[in-house]
Amino acid sequence: MITNAEIASILSELARLTVLEDGSPQSFRVRAYEKAARAVEIHDEPLAPLTAAQITKVPGLGASSAKKIRELADTGRLAKLDSLRETFPPAFVEVTRIPGVGPKTALMLRESLGIESVDDLKRAVGDQALRDLPGLGAKTEENIARSIERLGIGGKDRRTPIVDAMRIAQDMVAALEAMPGVDRAVPMGSLRRFRETIGDVDIIAVSEGGSGAIMEWFTTMSTVTDVVGFGAKKSSVIVGAGIQVDLRVMTAAQFGSASMYFTGSKAHNIRLRQLAMDRGWILNEYGLSDSASGDLIASETEEDVYAALGLPWIPPELREDTGEVEAAIAGSLPDLVDVGHLHGDLHVHTDLSGDGRDSIEAMLDAVVARGLTYVAITDHAEDLVINGASRDEMLAQRAHIDELCVRYPDLTVLHGAELNIGPEGSIDYDRDFLAGFDFGVASVHSQFDLPADVQTQRVITAMNNPAVNVIGHLTGRMIGRRPGIELDVDAVLAAAVETGCGIEINSHLQRLDASADVLRRAVGSDVVFVISTDAHDTRELANSMWGVRNARRGWVRRDRVANTWETAEFLAWVASKRGR
């Protein structure tokens, strides 16, 4: 049976190819397909078994979409899509990935020069064949040539892992804020929404003194390799390895509406503008105002603008138009977790781990300095040959912790281990030795390419082990570098409830594992999560803020996160698992 995700993906492709058929990314048909794809994606129940009439009941899906979905479910194909793919083969679609080349230009190039691929276009540019075409010129030809060169590092749909984008944004923000006339600079866009990969880095600089000097400075920084836009209000540059950074300069009075606009998502913004329109208002980056009189209604803070639209403030991590607007209207936004809610860290390494950097004393000092009241020390167990600790080393560490406890009267220190899940779900040590630990995190560190059913059983077997309180970094993925193990996520979430085993939300920006998508699948269930840093040095303890934001993006309610609980309640949860 075809899944909603598969249907949504096909409708998205239909939208992309219809852009070419209609010659416009804004055609109403394109937008209808995009909206339909989104509607299918966020619909809770499978659509494949429904009749066309039932499908039409879903908002965003009309008679035409219903017919297409039935065709897909019944035949596995979509004639309309097959014919579009024939008209616009992948090599031609590739041409539209070139920045600056949209559907109109691509179609015109095909019509006038027979361009069917990026290679064709490269040749035409070499022959200077573009500059004499209507609407184009020498400048456009040069820009397309440069864009093709840049294609080597990704086209319009290139995405950068959040860990890299975050670093660039932080550096840029610091540099901007050091500049005279800039009152503050704040990253926006998908970075603020905390997507795990980022297209462009968007930044707002707040200034009352005009933008000229700021834009001049921004576009001539030493890290800038290319300037793709230079204007009074907006400029865009390429930095370092090819990441685009967009800067908008706004006044403090516009900051609320501006940050909503630049945080997006686009789909979320469209929903808000429709709400504004219903009231006879207009919403843009400069504010919410009356369409007729032009009178400003709200702009200074996001809270002001949302409130004027009759909504509570919606956290940026939720702004994807995947149900957050409806929840806001209904007053049922989830009560999300903040860093200040965390009382403990349940995955912390010391220099006993081969890859750990700081002593246990340093780690405990840092934990106390962060205001935490409990912590689990979880160095690697012996099966991780390079980094793991032997039994004797673990016993010595436990004795050491007992001695140290007097120095930390307000901190509950659990002696734990990060256990390794073998291919069949077994873990390090033996039952008796495991019983000596206060806490167990079990993680996959090897054999990432077993079949999904084997991996699923592997993790569930580990969950059933009484020594395992939490599954660490669920899939082992590294964003943008390796995919992580394949799992039947729903089966794993069900087993988590069944066994009382917690699931870690790993705070490393490269991991963010379990992913926000997985977390969202658990909404409404009784799965217990813990937000852990997996810190290998004292500095990394601050990473909890990333885990928190990933949890927020996954709609995880605060009360489902065990390390927001007070010490006694938390310890009771730990004990109940170990007693099974």
Next chain:
DNA sequence: GCCGTTTTCGGCCCGACTGTTTTCAGTCG
């Protein structure tokens, strides 16, 4: 293509920048 207490047609989110024009189309976010 979708939708409807302005209902079955006529609307559909909004603005900046570029390059080509000489008032605007195309692209992008």
